[in-house]
Amino acid sequence: xxxxxxxxxxxxxxxxxxxxxxxxxxxxxxxxxxxxxxxxxxxxxxxxxxxxxxxxxxxxxxxxxxxxxxxxxxxxxxxxxxxxxxxxxxxxxxxxxxxxxxxxxxxxxxxxx
Amino acid sequence: xxxxxxxxxxxxxxxxxxxxxxxxxxxxxxxxxxxxxxxxxxxxxxxxxxxxxxxxxxxxxxxxxxxxxxxxxxxxxxxxxxxxxxxxxxxxxxxxxxxxxxxxxxxxxxxxxxx
Numbered sequence: 001x002x003x004x005x006x007x008x009x010x011x012x013x014x015x016x017x018x019x020x021x022x023x024x025x026x027x028x029x030x031x032x033x034x035x036x037x038x039x040x041x042x043x044x045x046x047x048x049x050x051x052x053x054x055x056x057x058x059x060x061x062x063x064x065x066x067x068x069x070x071x072x073x074x075x076x077x078x079x080x081x082x083x084x085x086x087x088x089x090x091x092x093x094x095x096x097x098x099x100x101x102x103x104x105x106x107x108x109x110x111x112x113x
Numbered sequence: 114x115x116x117x118x119x120x121x122x123x124x125x126x127x128x129x130x131x132x133x134x135x136x137x138x139x140x141x142x143x144x145x146x147x148x149x150x151x152x153x154x155x156x157x158x159x160x161x162x163x164x165x166x167x168x169x170x171x172x173x174x175x176x177x178x179x180x181x182x183x184x185x186x187x188x189x190x191x192x193x194x195x196x197x198x199x200x201x202x203x204x205x206x207x208x209x210x211x212x213x214x215x216x217x218x219x220x221x222x223x224x225x226x227x228x
Contacts, residue, residue, distance in 0.1 A: 042220035101147045104156035
């Protein structure tokens with residue numbers, strides 16, 4: 001079955017460390033997205049990518065980085081420059097134009113210890 | 114820019130009660146409208162969608178009609194169950210001849226259904 005897989009489900013990071021969240025899809029979708037969700041809050045867009053080797057900043061890109069070397073993969077790195085990284089991170093994908101909406105992964109909960 | 118406004122939560126209902134979660138939008142161009150549901154600790158799942166005016170999306174007893182004249186896409190269910198407890202997000206995709214393919218989400222409405 002096609003879908004979008006995020007790993008790990010839970011991640012703990014020490015202050016000052018970079019961590020990378022994985023997102024893989026086998027839906028043949030062109031576009032991929034990363035969102036951050038804080039408790040009781042809506043979704044905030046971090047980065048998005050329409051095609052391989054191209055990506056754009058979203059509303060809260062500072063302290064994050066991404067790459068899109070393959071159509072299926074869109075990893076997110078949370079760098080030490082991100083001052084408050086503890087949150088729930090959601091990856092999504094869609095056909096271009098988003099007319100069918102997004103398919104979401106099950107999320108990664110990142111906690112700074 | 115585009116925007117989606119949902120009713121503020123939380124919403125608390127008894128089992129078998131009628132549910133309405135209001136959603137209105139501001140956008141131009143060709144629109145698709147969506148409701149997503151998020152259960153605790155999980156990602157968002159597409160609940161239903163409508164891709165043209167007066168379309169009704171439906172799934173699992175939930176319904177929503179794309180009303181262009183009132184710019185609304187209210188979510189309804191005739192008889193809620195405890196298992197419907199979740200956060201509900203309204204969203205839209207607006208294509209106006211450019212490359213605006215990103216979804217615009219509302220802030221979400223927490224629904225709690227008590228037995």
